Amino acid sequence: MKSYPINKHVYNLYxxxxxxxxxxxxxxxxxxxxxxxxxxxxxxxGFMIAYLMFFAVMLALIANSSATQTAVELMMGIAPFILLxxxxxxxxxxxxxxxxxxxxxxxxIPRQLCIDTFISTSxxxxxNVIWFAMLLPYALMSIVFSEGIxxxxxxxxxxxxLILANxxxxxxxxxxxxxxxxxxxxxxxxxxxVALPIIIKxxxxxxxxxxxxxxxxxxxxxxxxxxxxxxxxxxFLVVFTAINRRLQMASIMSxxxxxxxxxxxxxxxxxxFDRYGDxxxxxxxxxxxxxxxxxPRKSFIFATCFVFLIxxxxxxxxxxDGQFMTNFWCIYNFVVYGAMMLIRIMxxxxxxxxxxxxxxxxxxxxxxxxxxxxxxxxxxxxxxxxPTVFTGKWPLxxxxxxxxxxxGFQYFILFQMAVYNKQTVPLNTKFVSKNGMENNYxxxxxxxxxxxxPIMFISILQAFLSDTVAYIIMMIVGIGFIVTHKIWLRNIYxxxxxxxxxxLEGYRSSR
Numbered sequence: 001m002k003s004y005p006i007n008k009h010v011y012n013l014y015x016x017x018x019x020x021x022x023x024x025x026x027x028x029x030x031x032x033x034x035x036x037x038x039x040x041x042x043x044x045x046g047f048m049i050a051y052l053m054f055f056a057v058m059l060a061l062i063a064n065s066s067a068t069q070t071a072v073e074l075m076m077g078i079a080p081f082i083l084l085x086x087x088x089x090x091x092x093x094x095x096x097x098x099x100x101x102x103x104x105x106x107x108x109i110p111r112q113l114c115i116d117t118f119i120s121t122s123x124x125x126x127x128n129v130i131w132f133a134m135l136l137p138y139a140l141m142s143i144v145f146s147e148g149i150x151x152x153x154x155x156x157x158x159x160x161x162l163i164l165a166n167x168x169x170x171x172x173x174x175x176x177x178x179x180x181x182x183x184x185x186x187x188x189x190x191x192x193x194v195a196l197p198i199i200i201k202x203x204x205x206x207x208x209x210x211x212x213x214x215x216x217x218x219x220x221x222x223x224x225x226x227x228x229x230x231x232x233x234x235x236f237l238v239v240f241t242a243i244n245r246r247l248q249m250a251s252i253m254s255x256x257x258x259x260x261x262x263x264x265x266x267x268x269x270x271x272x273f274d275r276y277g278d279x280x281x282x283x284x285x286x287x288x289x290x291x292x293x294x295x296p297r298k299s300f301i302f303a304t305c306f307v308f309l310i311x312x313x314x315x316x317x318x319x320x321d322g323q324f325m326t327n328f329w330c331i332y333n334f335v336v337y338g339a340m341m342l343i344r345i346m347x348x349x350x351x352x353x354x355x356x357x358x359x360x361x362x363x364x365x366x367x368x369x370x371x372x373x374x375x376x377x378x379x380x381x382x383x384x385x386x387p388t389v390f391t392g393k394w395p396l397x398x399x400x401x402x403x404x405x406x407x408g409f410q411y412f413i414l415f416q417m418a419v420y421n422k423q424t425v426p427l428n429t430k431f432v433s434k435n436g437m438e439n440n441y442x443x444x445x446x447x448x449x450x451x452x453x454p455i456m457f458i459s460i461l462q463a464f465l466s467d468t469v470a471y472i473i474m475m476i477v478g479i480g481f482i483v484t485h486k487i488w489l490r491n492i493y494x495x496x497x498x499x500x501x502x503x504l505e506g507y508r509s510s511r
Contacts (some may be wrong), residue, residue, distance in 0.1 A: 013109060017117040045130075052134035059134075060141035069216060071142035072155050075135070076219035076229075077212040079159070080194050083166050086131065087187075090170040115248045119241065122171065128163050135159055147223055154222050154230070161233035168240035175247050181301050278362075282369030289348055293427035296341070296348055303340040304380075307333060311384035315391075323462070324455070330398060331454045333381045334406040335414075339450060342374055342414045343443050350424030350507035357500065364493040367418065371485055375407045397468065401475035402454075408481030410450050412488055417446055419495045422506025 063071035135156060143152045176183035197214045198207040218229040270287065273280035290296045310333045349356060349366070356362050382403050388394040421443075454474075461470035481488070496503065 013113060014117055017109075017114060018121060049130070049133040052131070053137050056134040056137035057141070060138050063138075063142040070219065070223055071138070071146060072151065072223050073216040073219035075138065075155070075159075076222070077216035079162065079215055079218075080211075082131065083162060084191060086163060086166050087170050087173075090127075090167065091174070111252060112245075112249055115245060115252075119168075119171075119245060119248070122167060123164055123241075128160075128167055131159070131163060132156070151223055151225075154225075155219075158218070158222060158229050158233050161230065161237055165233060165236035165240050168237065168244045171244045172240060172247055175244075175251055178298075179251070181298060181305070184305075278365045279369050279372070282366045283373060285366075286369055286373045289427070293348075295425060295427055299341050300337075303337045306336050306340075307381050307384060310336070311381065314385060315387040315393075324459070326394065326398075327455055327458050330385070330394070330402050331406070331410075331458075332451065333385060334378060334403055335410050335450055336381070337374060337377045338406070338411060338414045339447055342370070342411070343417055343447055344421060344425055345370065345415060345418045346421050346503075347423055347425040348427060350422075350510070351427055353424075353504060353507045357504070361493070363496060364490060367415065367489045367493060368486070371411065371415070371489060374411060375482075378403050378407055395467075395471075397471045397475075401471040401478070404478030404482065405454060405474045406478070408478035408485075410454065412481045412485075413446060413450050413453075415489070415492055417443065418492050419499065422503045423510045424507045 059074065060071070063069075063074045066074065069077070139152045139156060143155060173183070173187050176186060195211065197210040200207065200210055218232075221229050270284045273283050276283065290300045310329060314329055314333070346353070356366065382399055385394070385399055389396045389399065458470055458474060461473055465473075
């Protein structure tokens with residue numbers, strides 16, 4: 001991998017690229033949508049900060065009353081859990097550097113400089129300091145007065161290095177997963193190794209003691225003024241950053257230099273859909289888009305794997321047997337396909353949207369085909385969750401009502417994105433796509449509504465009515481939206497046609 005000389009010209013380029021990325025969001029085609037949606041994101045972020053501060057108070061109370069470990073040891077002992085949560089939450093918003101490099105590929109700028117600029121930008125963002133909403137109050141309540149200011153600063157600095165290293169670890173995993181779904185094995189193995197102290201000696205309680213004592217030893221060293229926790233955290237940061245730097249460049253070069261190869265093979269005509277006319281042809285298009293194209297196929301595989309995993313956890317464990325968790329995971333399992341694929345409705349078709357606009361009501365027939373296709377996917381999670389009915393954990397009415405509610409109300413919500421989505425998603429290229437979809441805050445808001453409104457609705461019903469009556473009401477609401485799907489799909493189509501020039505401009509400019 002070639003390096004570039006460090007001089008004043010490179011430094012000026014570095015500053016220009018950083019400034020350009022700061023302005024990129026304001027230039028985005030969905031900027032007006034994002035401005036509105038980000039208000040809700042800020043409100044939710046405020047709630048999250050409040051929760052973190054609440055957890056800081058609870059942990060401080062535990063630390064102050066503990067006679068077996070210090071406050072620094074307690075927080076370092078639970079560091080693996082905090083870093084795991086941080087890793088998972090980054091999938092909601094953080095882009096990998098290679099996803100935002102396409103606008104710069106044809107410019108006379110070293111590609112490695114672009115990668116380095118975007119990596120440094122990802123390191124120094126507000127997202128990497130949000131955990132200080134918990135760490136700072138905790139330190140003020142439990143560490144400053146008992147161990148002094150220097151131990152407090154050392155504790156915060158060590159945690160910050162770990163969070164920065166975690167951001168690079170996420171970027172590595174995300175890039176590899178974008179290449180192939182089997183790379184999910186890497187984080188599973190990594191976190192299994194992290195959890196290894198739990199099972200080393202066999203006993204469950206003893207195992208958790210081993211786990212906590214191992215990671216709490218870093219807190220003991222910080223309190224004693226030893227350097228090895230800082231050096232270890234810095235080593236993780238340097239190693240992960242170096243690996244991420246090379247991986248991002250390799251990903252870009254492999255995709256830019258890839259040559260398209262045409263393979264002749266037999267293609268199923270799917271004649272069974274011919275009887276349904278144009279809607280049948282669009283059903284064929286939906287299926288073949290997933291079968292033939294890398295990104296839609298990968299999203300479908302991810303969604304299917306999640307459905308299988310969640311169904312297994314629900315059926316084989318009692319972790320989610322509480323009323324709230326039962327409602328959440330049952331609804332979540334049904335809406336996985338919609339949340340991962342339908343939320344980007346029409347973004348795949350943005351690659352050839354001009355062809356779809358040439359005939360009247362083509363888009364309406366496509367929307368009907370999509371609705372039929374995604375409804376046809378719902379029997380899979382239903383069948384996978386049936387063991388909970390056979391074992392008596394969940395009633396059959398629960399599955400039926402939530403499945404119908406998803407096909408009705410939740411799909412009604414997700415299909416609204418057809419009016420507002422105007423970014424094209426590449427069908428095959430991933431690392432050099434022009435616009436990452438992760439910065440579409442409007443989609444984040446709609447996903448939150450699709451996930452949490454049903455939970456609030458069913459919780460209110462169950463607070464005043466019996467579970468059976470609540471499930472029946474959910475089922476009636478779902479059936480109502482299913483029966484009227486042609487009406488609200490036409491409403492969506494009419495609103496799309498009123499915005500068709502805005503949508504066309506967005507899809508064309510983001511290809």
